[in-house]
Amino acid sequence: MMGYSGSDVPRGPAPRDLSQFQPYFGPGADHDERPAGRAFGDTLTQPVAKTAPGQQVTVEFVTGHPRNNPRRGGTFFEIQRLSGDHWLRHADDGDWSTKYHWTRTEPHRSVARITWDVPPGTPAGRYRVQHYGDSRNAAGAVTSFTGTSNDFDVE
Known part of the structure; x- marks a missing residue:
């Protein structure tokens, strides 16, 4: 019977870094359009006041396709508290406690529905929802935007 020698085991080969690989088998991200009179990041559905x-x-926002920027190491939204x-x-x-649901409402228009x-x-206090997104124009250029909801109180 072999005994334990107390020596360290060599590390061995490191696995490949696949952090930038995100398989996707759906249709590609085409350009984004906003509804007439609206901007990317506009709030379509505001939160209740209390x-x-x-x-x-x-909360719902006018948004772009999430594949324009998958925000690895970042976020699509924040629930923010006033301090x-x-x-x-x-x-x-x-x-x-949060969910992000993206929907293509028309061929090139999208809505981000955020629930908390x-x-x-x-803690009781004043809160808001801030959405971070990116839109792609017909030439393929991607532009970042931010949308912010009205404030609401948690009691």
Whole structure:
């Protein structure tokens, strides 16, 4: 029977870095268009003025195709809380209480629907939703934009 020698085991070969690989088998991201009179990042559905833990906040924005910028290491949105005169990130698309749903509403128009199930224990205060997106014009140039909802209170 062989005994344990206490020596370190060599590391061995490192796996390939596949962090930039994102398989996608759907149609490619074509150009984006905004509805007449609207800009990318405009809020289509504003949040309710007051909410409480256990309720859901829903906001919708004019957006571009999420494949224009998959935001690895970033986020498509933040739930922000007002602290003094600064907005601080409270939650984002990596939290279990939030959801990001992208929909192509017409051939080149999109809506981002963001929901936040306000968790128990959420501090009372003033909040808002900020959406980060990118649109692609017909020539293929990608432009970043930000949309911000109205403020709402969690009581």
